Amino acid sequence: MKAIILLNMGGARSPEELKEFLYNMFKDKRIISSPIRHILAPLISNLRYKKVWENYESIGGSRIYELTGKLCENMKKHTDTAVIYAMRYTKPHLKDVIGKYDEVTLIPLYPHYSFTTYESSLDELKETNYSGKVNIVKPFFEDERFNEIIIENILNSVKNPDEWHLIFSAHGLPKKMIERGDKYQSHIEKHVNLLKEKLLNFKSVNLAYQSRFGFAEWLKPYLHEELEKYKNEKVLIYPISFMIDNSETDLELKVEYKHLADEIGIKEYKVVECPNESEKVAKFLVELANESITSEG
Numbered sequence: 001m002k003a004i005i006l007l008n009m010g011g012a013r014s015p016e017e018l019k020e021f022l023y024n025m026f027k028d029k030r031i032i033s034s035p036i037r038h039i040l041a042p043l044i045s046n047l048r049y050k051k052v053w054e055n056y057e058s059i060g061g062s063r064i065y066e067l068t069g070k071l072c073e074n075m076k077k078h079t080d081t082a083v084i085y086a087m088r089y090t091k092p093h094l095k096d097v098i099g100k101y102d103e104v105t106l107i108p109l110y111p112h113y114s115f116t117t118y119e120s121s122l123d124e125l126k127e128t129n130y131s132g133k134v135n136i137v138k139p140f141f142e143d144e145r146f147n148e149i150i151i152e153n154i155l156n157s158v159k160n161p162d163e164w165h166l167i168f169s170a171h172g173l174p175k176k177m178i179e180r181g182d183k184y185q186s187h188i189e190k191h192v193n194l195l196k197e198k199l200l201n202f203k204s205v206n207l208a209y210q211s212r213f214g215f216a217e218w219l220k221p222y223l224h225e226e227l228e229k230y231k232n233e234k235v236l237i238y239p240i241s242f243m244i245d246n247s248e249t250d251l252e253l254k255v256e257y258k259h260l261a262d263e264i265g266i267k268e269y270k271v272v273e274c275p276n277e278s279e280k281v282a283k284f285l286v287e288l289a290n291e292s293i294t295s296e297g
Helices: 015-027 037-057 064-076 115-128 144-155 175-179 184-196 223-230 247-264 279-296
Strands: 002-008 082-087 103-108 133-136 164-171 204-210 234-239 268-271
Touching (some): 002 064, 002 279, 015 037, 037 247, 103 115, 133 279, 144 279, 184 204, 204 223, 204 247, 223 234, 223 247, 234 247
Parallel strands (some): 002 103, 103 133, 164 204, 234 268
């Protein structure tokens, strides 16, 4: 039996699931390389999950499961192969779903490479001790088909784009990870430059980074600082790091940064939906899977 397996980070629909997410994330050596993670993971997850859940509850929990499930169903319309998903930090984990298949094609739903996302997904593959044939789809941010979907989503989000400043918001990463060789920043910047060429009708097009925490320096410019430039202006945000809407988009960008935009005095603030489960995305991912199989041999 064959399957296409979509890989993503996971999300929380309940306090217990959030606790599991936090524990597994902080235990991941790609997130915290020091052995201290074995102490921090249970500590942070136990102390933080109830307070963090109060924020999640305001959006009804993460949409990542619902949208990923719909994406799998739409992909099945374009292939005879089974299409399922696995999550890195919450159930179902890859080890729980991969064993029944003789051959799998893995699609990490991260357009750009990073130690913390794409490589972490491959770590999980190694942990399964899977012995069947594996095809892996590589980061696809340069694929013209994918970028056409993004451009269409952005242009359909507003009328009169020349009145709007477009900000591509990427999930942040500690600068030290880039210094260790992570390609994430170069992939993000190259992607934004590719998209800029087809978005010249916006008032301006810029890049910023969200989701910073802790005291270390992260990739800049920070989104909260970038927003301060646009008092009395219209700002459109596109979450360039994500394929599927989740708490980082629905809570952080649409709620928390919206409050900040209002405080700054931004005239209008809007966040574009991720590609999510659309038919075009489904067809594109099936094509990527088929091309991966062909290239493998």
